[in-house]
Amino acid sequence: MAKFKTKRDKGLKPISTASLPDVVFMLLFFFMVSVSFRQTERVVMVKVPEATEIAKLERKDLASYINIGTPLQVYQAQYGTDARIQLNDSFSTVEDIRDFVAAARESMSEADRPFMTVNLKVDESVRMGIVTDVKQELRRCSALKIMYSTRKKVENTSF
Amino acid sequence: MAKPTPEINAGSMADIAFLLLIFFLVTTSMDVDKGIQRRLPPMPDENQKVEAEQINKRNIMVVLINRSDRLFAGGQPMEIYMLKDKVKEFITNPANLPNLPEKKEKNIEGFGPYMVSRAVVSLQNDRGTSYEAYIQVQNELMKAFNEVRDEFAMQHWGKKYAALDETQQEIAREAIPQNISEQEPREVTKTRR
Numbered sequence: 001m002a003k004f005k006t007k008r009d010k011g012l013k014p015i016s017t018a019s020l021p022d023v024v025f026m027l028l029f030f031f032m033v034s035v036s037f038r039q040t041e042r043v044v045m046v047k048v049p050e051a052t053e054i055a056k057l058e059r060k061d062l063a064s065y066i067n068i069g070t071p072l073q074v075y076q077a078q079y080g081t082d083a084r085i086q087l088n089d090s091f092s093t094v095e096d097i098r099d100f101v102a103a104a105r106e107s108m109s110e111a112d113r114p115f116m117t118v119n120l121k122v123d124e125s126v127r128m129g130i131v132t133d134v135k136q137e138l139r140r141c142s143a144l145k146i147m148y149s150t151r152k153k154v155e156n157t158s159f
Numbered sequence: 160m161a162k163p164t165p166e167i168n169a170g171s172m173a174d175i176a177f178l179l180l181i182f183f184l185v186t187t188s189m190d191v192d193k194g195i196q197r198r199l200p201p202m203p204d205e206n207q208k209v210e211a212e213q214i215n216k217r218n219i220m221v222v223l224i225n226r227s228d229r230l231f232a233g234g235q236p237m238e239i240y241m242l243k244d245k246v247k248e249f250i251t252n253p254a255n256l257p258n259l260p261e262k263k264e265k266n267i268e269g270f271g272p273y274m275v276s277r278a279v280v281s282l283q284n285d286r287g288t289s290y291e292a293y294i295q296v297q298n299e300l301m302k303a304f305n306e307v308r309d310e311f312a313m314q315h316w317g318k319k320y321a322a323l324d325e326t327q328q329e330i331a332r333e334a335i336p337q338n339i340s341e342q343e344p345r346e347v348t349k350t351r352r
Contacts, residue, residue: 017170024176031183048194049294053301057192119192122290129286131293139202148294149194 044069044086049124051150062115063147064104066097068130069123083126085134094133101141121149195297200340218260218277220249224296226287239295246303250278250335270330279338304337311335 046069057063067086071079075091085092087100105113118138122131138146222242223231230237232245252259260278267273280300284293305320308331312320320331 017173021172021176024173024180028176028180028183031180031187049291051195051294051298053195053298053305054193055196057194060192063192117196119194124289124291124294126290127286128284128288128290128293131290132284132286135199139199142201144199144201145196146199147192147194147196148297149192150294150298152193 040065040089042067042072042086043075043089043091044071044084044123046121046123047125048121048149048151050153051148052153054150054152055147057117057119057147059112059115059117062108062112063117063119064100065119065121066100066134067121068126068134069121070125083123083130085130094137097134097137098141101138101143105143115145116143117145117147118143119147119149195294195301197297214279215261215277217258219279219281220246221281221283222246222296222300224284224288224292226285228289228292230292230296239299242296242299243303243306246280246300247307249280250276250303250307252276252278265333267330267333269326270334273334275334275336279340282339282341300339304335304339308332308335 044067046067068083070081071084079091087096220233232242260276262274262276264272265275308320311331311334312318312323
């Protein structure tokens with residue numbers, strides 16, 4: 001009897017959870033390394049349209065972003081509610097794109113420059129006029145690879 | 160013998176780490192960049208006058224979106240869901256109709272001669288067109304070309320275009336060129352607001 005009792009006591013010893021924090025920290029570090037932080041603060045509201053024929057951007061480091069949309073609520077008193085262009089952190093005009101593209105080119109290595117992609121994040125309610133102006137300016141700067149940023153369409157709805 | 164030092168309870172360590180983990184998961188944006196990739200045509204040189212490329216009328220299909228987002232394709236008003244099939248018929252011209260684009264035999268390297276369609280889809284929009292409508296039309300055009308390429312790939316290799324290897328994709332791209340031209344911007348709707 002006594003023999004059995006001691007055996008049971010040994011079996012009831014709690015499982016050591018000492019390595020659990022290590023596991024979780026490992027997960028944490030994995031996420032911290034793999035996640036890319038948003039470098040720029042958005043100053044315009046952008047809700048990109050939906051599409052089905054989408055491709056993924058292969059090289060994120062070769063992309064530069066142009067946001068077009070209505071200014072955020074905080075900036076509306078100053079900039080109005082008309083669609084504006086955002087380059088880096090600030091409101092810009094079409095004329096600023098030239099410098100923006102030049103700066104983006106400058107920061108890349110010689111070999112990567114032909115693969116530079118300009119990612120247009122445009123709100124779906126924006127009129128094409130401003131987008132056309134931006135596209136014309138990009139052509140003038142010969143930044144010809146562009147990408148219209150879109151969301152993946154969830155289901156096939158008919159219009 | 161002195162009292163053994165009590166072991167520090169590390170049980171809550173896991174909770175703290177989980178809390179940190181969840182905090183990072185919530186605050187970081189994991190948005191992958193997806194979208195429709197296009198290539199803009201280079202700006203024509205101002206010094207030299209480019210002679211306007213003469214395209215036969217039957218080879219060109221005008222897709223027009225006006226400022227109230229109404230769609231016209233091939234000269235008739237159209238709904239967005241009809242556009243894809245219309246464009247597909249236009250670029251393949253299966254019955255070799257005289258009013259649809261002509262085909263020209265082209266010797267594709269590694270494949271042999273193929274009747275390549277000379278179709279050009281010309282996309283025109285107004286300054287007042289909404290971006291959403293524009294992207295939808297772009298999407299439908301891309302879908303039409305992608306489906307035709309898929310059919311071509313299915314016919315010759317029994318695989319979808321995306322499953323082909325690099326050289327086969329090159330051949331498919333050459334056999335079905337994606338000729339979407341966007342006109343120099345101009346006012347499509349005559350009456351000004």
